[in-house]
Structures are given as C-alpha cells and as structure tokens.
Amino acid sequence: MSQRNAQHIEKIPYGKGEMEVRIPRKNYVATLMPSFRPGLKDEAGAVRQALENPIGTPRLREMARGRKSAVIVVNDITRSTATYKLLPHLIQELKDGGMRENQVQLLVATGTHRDNTPQELEGMLGKDMVRRFKVVNHHCQDDRIMVDLGKTRGGIPVVINRLFWEAELKITTATVAPHQSAGFSGGRKSVLPGIASLATLKQHHGFGMRSERPAMGWVDGNPFHTNALEAAKMAKTDFILNTVQNDRKEITQVVAGDVEKAWLEGVKASREIFEVKIPRPADIVITTPGGFPKDIDLYQSQKAMASSELVVKEGGTVILLAECKDGVGAHGFYEWMSAATCPQDVIDRFIREGYSIGASKAWLFSRCLKRSDLIVVSKCLNDKTLKEMFTERADTADEAIEKALAKHGENAEIILLKNGSDMVPRFEGK
Structure with a gap:
C-alpha cells in the first residue's frame, strides 16, 4: 500500500x-462537520412568511397600530446576519400597521465593539436604509444614554440603552448560531450584551x-443565557426577527x-445543522475556524x-x-497571557479581577490550555x-x-x- 493510500486526506479552509x-489511517477516527x-x-418569501406567522406574539403590523415610535436593534459589522435582507420587510410591516418612517430608528448593537463606519453601515443595512432612517451606534461606556432597569434574579444589573427602552415598539434582529458562552447567539443577546x-x-x-467548560449548545440552566433572557424581558423586548444560517452563511430558516x-425555534434549527455526535474523546483534535476572516488573528x-x-x-x-x-490580535489578549507563569495563573487572575475584553479571551484560551497542549x-x-502564551x-x-x-504515541487517535467555531459536539448516546 502506498503512503498516500495509508492516509486520510482532506482540504481545510x-x-x-x-x-x-x-492523517495516518490507523490514527484517524472521524471528521466532524455540519450537516448539510x-x-x-x-x-x-421566508422572511415574509415568518412575519406573517410569528411565534408567541400577534403579527407585527397589529402590534404597531397606535404606536408612535419604534427602535429596531441590528447586529454590528462583526456578525453575519444579512440585516439588509430583513429590514425592508420589517419596515413594511410597521408601515402596514400605520407607522411612519420618521417614527422608526435603527440601533446598532455594538456591545463593547467600536462604532460602525458609514461605509460599513451601508454594507450591513443597505444604502437605502441608511439614507431613509436614523442609525445610532450604541456606546457601552456612555452612562448618559443608559437607563437602569434593576437587577436580574442572578444579580446582574440591567443597564441598557435608553433609546430602546423609551421606544413604544422594541424589535431586535440577529442570527441564531452556536456560541461558546451563551449556548447560542441571537434572541436575547441583542439586548445583553448588544x-x-x-x-x-x-x-x-x-x-x-461563565462555565468552566465550553457552553457550546448549552441553554437549559446556563446562567449566561438565563440572565441575558431575563434582561431582554425586563427591557420589554416586543418582537424578534432572527435568521438561521448554514456553514456557508446561507439563510436556511427565519423565525x-x-x-x-421564537428564538428557541431558531435554536432547534441551528442545532440540527451544527450538533455532531462524537464516538469517543480523542488524543489529538485538529480544528479550524473555517478560513478568512475567522482565522484573521489568534484572538478570533x-x-x-x-x-x-x-x-x-484530558x-x-x-x-x-x-x-x-x-x-495575535489586540485588546490586551497577549499582555494577559505573557504576564502569567502558566495557564492557571490567567484563570486565577480573571476570577480575581473580572471581565475586560483581553482578560476574557485570555481566560477562554487558558481554559483549553489547562486541559490540553496546543x-x-x-x-x-x-x-x-x-x-510566551x-x-x-x-x-x-x-x-x-x-x-x-x-x-x-503511534497509536494515538485523531479527530x-x-x-470548529460553530460546532456543538455531543458524545454518542447522550
């Protein structure tokens, strides 16, 4: 048998x-990938059908009747929601409910990210939408634009953008996809952290x-999720429009x-794509973010x-x-890693000092390093x-x-x- 025939060969983005x-065939166990x-x-048509048949609420045009203001929260440039495909249909629903365009504003859920530029906004929302509607970037550090709604049962202060809170109709848009802390993105995440x-x-x-293990796909009992959901409800979020995408970022479902x-229906659809069964743990795991831009730096x-x-x-x-x-990427990630003597140092420091962008990424990175070599x-x-990392x-x-x-060893098993950024692994039988 030739050396080539004794190998499992795949091309990876x-x-x-x-x-x-x-991968030597004697070591190869499986390739885990999304379902087609x-x-x-x-x-x-799918967007219109979702709006005509909402889950758990009246139709949006009915909710819009008599309302004098609406805010639509949209994802920022770091998320692949294709918001420009959603907005025209949302706006039409509001107009069919009697609202005027000058009563509607768009609020960009930047979280801790920078402002989106005018050019980025046009790409995200469409030139026509940017021209017709007021678009506001959220600024998480500007306390003047915030309103305090109290605390969740988990003790998280719910301080959010006042523009959203004061709107008579509150709408969010996003994509539902696996997330390493929230279980799945979308839905409530437009409010917290958005x-x-x-x-x-x-x-x-x-x-x-945060979980001491990755929370990919974990919803029930996940405090990151439950507190965000409670915050979104405290903010009186009226209506969501979320997409589900496949691994090629094509829309497969709209909720x-x-x-x-509605979000849980999106979770169900996303899980059907990205949840995979694992036969058993492997000595060696080869993973990939999926090519550019997901592998643009180590941070991402x-x-x-x-x-x-x-x-x-283990x-x-x-x-x-x-x-x-x-x-490596910015935000203090390298500084946090290189200041430590071992991955456990990073974890202990994060527990002591709490969240910052660089600290959070360093903790996630070190959590993996504590379990395995990289x-x-x-x-x-x-x-x-x-x-140094x-x-x-x-x-x-x-x-x-x-x-x-x-x-x-020569008999080590490889998966x-x-x-890897989107997969939800589950052991067979669980």
Whole structure:
C-alpha cells in the first residue's frame, strides 16, 4: 500500500486558501462537520412568511397600530446576519400597521465593539436604509444614554440603552448560531450584551456567569443565557426577527415573534445543522475556524478551540489550523497571557479581577490550555510569542501531527473538527 493510500486526506479552509491535512489511517477516527442544509431559494418569501406567522406574539403590523415610535436593534459589522435582507420587510410591516418612517430608528448593537463606519453601515443595512432612517451606534461606556432597569434574579444589573427602552415598539434582529458562552447567539443577546452598559457587561461576562467548560449548545440552566433572557424581558423586548444560517452563511430558516419562544425555534434549527455526535474523546483534535476572516488573528481563532475542548482527552493535544495574518490580535489578549507563569495563573487572575475584553479571551484560551497542549499551524506567528502564551507553533499540518504523535504515541487517535467555531459536539448516546 502506498503512503498516500495509508492516509486520510482532506482540504481545510485556511486564510483565503486551503491547507491539505494528511492523517495516518490507523490514527484517524472521524471528521466532524455540519450537516448539510441548503440555503433558501426564496429568502424574501421566508422572511415574509415568518412575519406573517410569528411565534408567541400577534403579527407585527397589529402590534404597531397606535404606536408612535419604534427602535429596531441590528447586529454590528462583526456578525453575519444579512440585516439588509430583513429590514425592508420589517419596515413594511410597521408601515402596514400605520407607522411612519420618521417614527422608526435603527440601533446598532455594538456591545463593547467600536462604532460602525458609514461605509460599513451601508454594507450591513443597505444604502437605502441608511439614507431613509436614523442609525445610532450604541456606546457601552456612555452612562448618559443608559437607563437602569434593576437587577436580574442572578444579580446582574440591567443597564441598557435608553433609546430602546423609551421606544413604544422594541424589535431586535440577529442570527441564531452556536456560541461558546451563551449556548447560542441571537434572541436575547441583542439586548445583553448588544445594547448594555459596560458595567452590566463586566458582571454578565465575569467568571460567575461563565462555565468552566465550553457552553457550546448549552441553554437549559446556563446562567449566561438565563440572565441575558431575563434582561431582554425586563427591557420589554416586543418582537424578534432572527435568521438561521448554514456553514456557508446561507439563510436556511427565519423565525419571528417572542424573544424566547421564537428564538428557541431558531435554536432547534441551528442545532440540527451544527450538533455532531462524537464516538469517543480523542488524543489529538485538529480544528479550524473555517478560513478568512475567522482565522484573521489568534484572538478570533480561539473560538475554534472551544468545541475542541469537548472532544479532546484530558492531557491530549489540540492542533489549531489558523493563518493569523494579523498576528495575535489586540485588546490586551497577549499582555494577559505573557504576564502569567502558566495557564492557571490567567484563570486565577480573571476570577480575581473580572471581565475586560483581553482578560476574557485570555481566560477562554487558558481554559483549553489547562486541559490540553496546543499547536498553532501558522507562518504568521513566531515561536517566541507563542511560547510566551504556553503554545507551540508549526508551519504545516503535517509537522503539527508529527509533533503530536511523538507525544501521544503511534497509536494515538485523531479527530478532525471542521468549522470548529460553530460546532456543538455531543458524545454518542447522550
């Protein structure tokens, strides 16, 4: 048998191209990837149908009757919601309910992110929408624009953008997809963290609300989720319009209606795509964010490590295929990692000091490192930087696999995890 025939070979998205991964057949266990769901042929029709048949609420045009103001929360540039496909239908529903365009404003759920530029807004929302409607970027650090609604039962202060609170009709748009802390994105996340104050975010994203294991797909009993949902209800969110997308970012389903009931239907649809069964934990897990822009830097690429934590054995090795053309990434991530003597130091410091953007990412990164070794396949990062982050580097997947097999032995088992940023691994029988 030739050497090539003795290998399992796959091409994996890497940067704007691909990288070939060759796994010895005797070590190969499985490739975990999303289930195929075709994109909708008639997206506009699906949006209209969702609006005509909302889940858990009256039709939006009925809710709009007699209302004098509406705010529609939209995702920022970092999310692939294709909001421009939703807004025309939402606006038409409001107009059919008797509202005028000058009574409607769009609020960008930036969370802790920067303002979206005029050019980005046009790409997100459509030039026509930006021209016709007032668009406001949320600023989490500006206390002057906030309103305090009290605390959740979990003790999280609900301080959110006053523009949303004072609107007579409150609508949110988003995409439902697996999320490493919230279980799934969308729904309630448009309010918390989307339009919340920094003080609220710090408490909600602190250690007390986060799982010590990745929360991919975890909804019931997840405090990160339950507190965000309670906050969205305290904010009196009237109506949501959310999409579900496949791994190619094509819309596969649209849900509309109640912030909880409609969202749960979206969760069900997303789970059918991204939940995968694992035969058993593996010594070595190869994971990938899915190419550019998800692997633009190590900060973004970390998301692919979350699902691998659920697949790799304790003491195993994760191989992260991520180009990282922009290096480690900003926000203090590297500073937090390099200041520590070991991953546990980072975890302990995060528990003591609480949330900041860099601290949160360093904690998520270190959580994986505490469980397993990490080899990053990237020519754009250097050995010194990664060593300071308790991580090895390799130029190719072949080199990384060779290093991992040298540690775990020639009979080590390997699982390949495609689209690691979005997968929800579950062991067979559970």
